[in-house]
Amino acid sequence: MSETSTSKPTSALADADAVAGPSEMRKLSRKEQRSIDAKTRLTSPWASGFALVLAILWSVPTFGLFVTSFRPERAIKTEGWWTFFTAPEVSLENYDAVLNGNTDFAGAFLNTVVITIPAVVIPITLALLAAYAFAWMDFKGRNFLFVAVFALQVVPIQIALIPLLTQYVNFGIDSSLWVLWLSHSIFALPLAIFLLHNFMMDIPRSLIEAARVDGAGHVKIFFQVLLPLLVPAIASFAIFQFLWVWNDLLIALTFASTDLQPLTLKIGNLAGSRGSEWQLLSAGAFIAMIVPLAVFLGLQRFFVRGLLAGGVKG
Amino acid sequence: MPSRKISRRLLAMTAGMATVTLAACGGSSDDSDPMADVTSNVDCADFEEYGDLDGKSVSVYTSIISPEDQPHIDSYAPFETCTGATVEYEGSRDFEAQLQVRLQAGNPPDVAYIPQPGLIATIADSYPDVIQEVSPAAQSNVDEFYNEAWRTYGSVDETFYGAPLGANAKSFVWYSPTAFSDAGYEIPTTLDELYTLTDQMVADNPDIKPWCAGIESGTATGWPATDWLEDMMLRTAGADVYDQWVAHEIPFDDPAVVTALDEAGKILKNDAYVNGGLGGVESIASTSFGDAGYPIQDGNCFMMRQASFYQAQWPEGTDVSEDGEVFAFYLPGETTEESPLLVGGEFTVAFADRPEVQAFQAYLTSPEWSDVKAQTTGAGWISANSGMDADLLVSPIDRLSYDLLTDEATEVRFDGSDLMPAAVGAGTLWTAMTKWIAPGDSSESVLAEVEASWPSE
Known part of the structure; x- marks a missing residue:
């Protein structure tokens, strides 16, 4: 039963408005509707740009940690990881x-x-x-x-x-x-x-x-x-x-x-x-x-x- | 059914993980290091007094962790070899909190190394049934080989709970002997000479600051500044007033203390003197105490006050010696006649009175242990045990510390913040000293805050 509804989402969507199907049917179609809404909303270029900026901001500290882990002790203790790019020292x-x-x-x-x-x-x-x-x-x-x-x-x-x-x-x-x-x-x-x-x-x-x-x-x-x-x-x-x-x-x-x-x-x-x-x-x-x-x-x-x-x- | 397929894959994964688990259970992780050479040829005659402890075990819980823990573990080898007992060592950075959790829950370690006499007092107060008096054999060792003061530090209301273990001398200023000799600077022998030298450094080197300092230390941020305050207390107010201050017989913000803190402020809160290569006065609060000395090597500052144990902080390969890259001089007294010395140290406290625990505690107070420990550590460890063989100390800074510590002329005082109740010594005093540096509150106001926080009897 659940298989039919998941395998045919479009028909379920179409049915939802016309016929008042079984309750779970309506629920699933609402779910579909919502995911479609979300998709259109999130694919706007502004949203994508914003997500990208967030992702970078969130990853920078981890990236810094990653770079730090490969630097020699003296370098870690005296200067920030970003100096790695001007004077790379790998260890x-x-x-x-x-x-x-x-x-x-x-x-x-x-x-x-x-x-x-x-x-x-x-x-x-x-x-x-x-x-x-x-x-x-x-x-x-x-x-x-x-x-x-x-x-x-x-x-x-x-x-x-x-x-x-x-x-x-x-x-x-x-x-x-x-x-x-x-x-x-x-x-x-x-x-x-x-x-x-x-x-x-x-x-x-x-x-x-x-x-x-x-x-x-x-x-x-x-x-x-x-x-x-x-x-x-x-x-x-x-x-x-x-x-x-x-x-x-x-x-x-x-x-x-x-x-x-x-x-x-x-x-x-x-x-x-x-x-x-x-x-x-x-x-x-x-x-x-x-x-x-x-x-x-x-x-x-x-x-x-x-x-x-x-x-x-x- | 797609979900069925997924569930099967999940099952397979779980099964795979389970196999890993089983394999993990089977594999034992035994990594007992081969004993250091120094410990293998030991005369067991000295250990006969402890009796046969075959099959017995003693657990030790400490705040000393890798890499400093290995010398401790190695130093038990003669005891283990000769008595047959095993010593289980455990170190944790969260020792202070976890020890009390274990005491509360009822599974305390047999022996704990406690670096703060104040904490011994707290434990003796909260768990009088669990904490044990120092065993008679250990007591007689302490009476024989240690300065009387050490017994006092480890005692609470005349009962002797904490036997002294290691020690460190705190009244040191780290400097670069090569930089000093290049610039023709002499090591100061009085406080005034120290200030004159500092002014001369400022005049000679307009671009760099003579002093560097750092008090950041995670949740313990502020403690290096308390050492400054205590050192200055000993110098400006004298040892007697210092004792009264630590015991809270005079108010915490007594004028004598304000004077001492202002004396420390002459250096620490003077933008012309600090903070070499690291920033202004505020940067002291955000600089890790462990990193604070590095500008000396870079030539960005000349001096940093820190205990003898700082020798372990220098990057590997640094030449720590009288005419090497870095070394330390004794933070001078007001006159050359006065030589107060601020010290720290650990104490062993037993929470069980089984014979093997008592024997182990006695072993740790014996000169034999101090000798073995000096050898297993190499550079960076001393004890106040007068029976130890000082020739075994290989590092010049350890020799200097040991000589100062056991010199009759030295007025030795234990780190006051470690003696005070933990709420002050490991709490409000730290935060007060941090506020004193940044945002830079006045000496009077921060000391008054600490006075207000002193627990009422």
Whole structure:
């Protein structure tokens, strides 16, 4: 059903005005209309020029960081990166010092990967189940619970850090990976449940009802009807969560034991006790950026679709 | 179904990532460095008093991180070899905040290296059940090898919590011996000579400023200026008034303190004297203290006041010696008879009373450890341990610092901002000194602000 509507957007558009079709039909056509509007608006040369200027402004600091990471220590510390163009001096000494120095960067890289992947998979799995229950199962106190979960987003995570660490110490798990996975999951769940719940509510009720009429139970509906439709939503939240965990410093600082320290902590410490080695920061930052950059570029298709899917909720 | 295809690809990706995860779990990241040569031939007889600690481990938490952490880790090797204990070292730039998080949560390290006696007092006050008195063996070492004052710095209300570890001398002015000898300048021996020299530099070199300075240090911005204030306090008001000021027996904005700050302002807030190659007076606030000395090498300024540890800040390959590229002279007293010396240092505080922790703390106070540490560090480290072998200090600036530190004539005083309550010494005093530089508030008004912020008993 959803296939027909997505594969024939033009006919759906045409139908929308003439016939009052099923509700989801109208909604989709409105979505199409909106994207067409957006397209015409954004393709004006002024808008393009503005977007270009913004893009350049936004990229200049990153570019500066990139140039800096390849300059020798003395040059970094005495003059700005833009002087690179008048007196280019290229050196790999920063990368060499970061990768082959005292800091175990490879180990920290693996730690970050080992922390990040479960910290993305666990909250998404739990949030999908919870969101399904909130969206499609009737039970007593559902609305109250949903509002409670929603309200949890308001609680700043900082106030939970020390009590949580105290609990971990009491449970005796404070030096394991679980504290990091659990903490990231705990802090991600409210938003994940809320977002995925909204995505699920977007799926036409008739679709679920049709599946039910055909004899499908909750499990079948979840896996065979909803999950394929939710892929863009899951992917976009996964990117968010991935970037958040990958770049997280606060939770790692509070909970990670010495041998489980991720990249962010190592980079924070690269500058040395008195900040004398700060020329290494740009190189360290670039090494840490590679994976998020690859993930973002690789999944950006989902990212945009996921954002749009959320945008037309209503 | 296009979405189905996508989901399968996503699944494949997830599976791929999972394999990476598994591989990551399997690979151990063991990178124990080979012990430095100096630590391999050690006489274990000195370690018999600690007993057999085979299989025991001690965790150490410090603010000292790479590259300065390796000499520390290496310096434990004789202890580990001879007693069988292992020492787990962890350093963090966020040490001060994280230590209190860990204490609060109930998983403190066994031993912490605390550079501020003020923080020891705070911890002793907040966690009296966790903090441990210095072990008897370590106490007797401290009594034997350290100046009495060091015991006082590490004590809170007569209880001795922090055993001294490393030290650094702060009353130094960095300069370029080659530039001085080229211009025929002499090293000043009194404060007046220092001002005369400065004026002469201005007269000789209209294009450059004699002094450079920088107080930017991230969230700790302002601290280098507090050292200026303390050094001037010791010189203009004397050590006794200094002690009263630090203990808050006289108001923070006592006229004597205003005089001292104005004395520092004679240099720091004089546009004719600062800020060589970096800008005007305001540029002091935005220049990183670590970068502030570089104009000396470029010939854009002649002098910069900073502690002995600044030798590590010079770019690699810089010749730090009495007739080399850069060196430091002692910031002179008002007369040649007076030689006050501002010092800093770290203290070891134990949060467990297990035998191996006590033994480890005792080891750190012993001359053997100081000797080993001097060797593993090379240049850039001293201790106030009078039992250490001073010939092991290879760097001339370390020798100079050690000689000053252990000289009977020197009036040694600990960095006041580290002794004060953290709310002042690591808070309002820093911001006040920054405001004093830029936008340039008056000495009276910034000191009055600090006085108002002193925590009431």
